[in-house]
Amino acid sequence: MEMLQEYWPFFVPLIASQFILAVTALVHVLRHPNYRFGTKAFWIPVVLLIQFIGPVIYFVFGRGED
DSSP states (O other): OHHHHHHHHHHHHHHHHHHHHHHHHHHHHHHOOOBSSSOHHHHHHHHHHSTTHHHHHIIIIIBOOO
């Protein structure tokens, strides 16, 4: 428990940035019908279940032209 308290200032921004990135990617997946590859059903689990890397993968490879 003491170790958690020591690293707490590092974890809070990390958790907040992960949450913001995941929500932003999820909103984009739900609002836009065009993807480079895959479908909405493919991208939702990728964004939500793969921490940090899932939303980044979506924005780099999955996001289609608006």
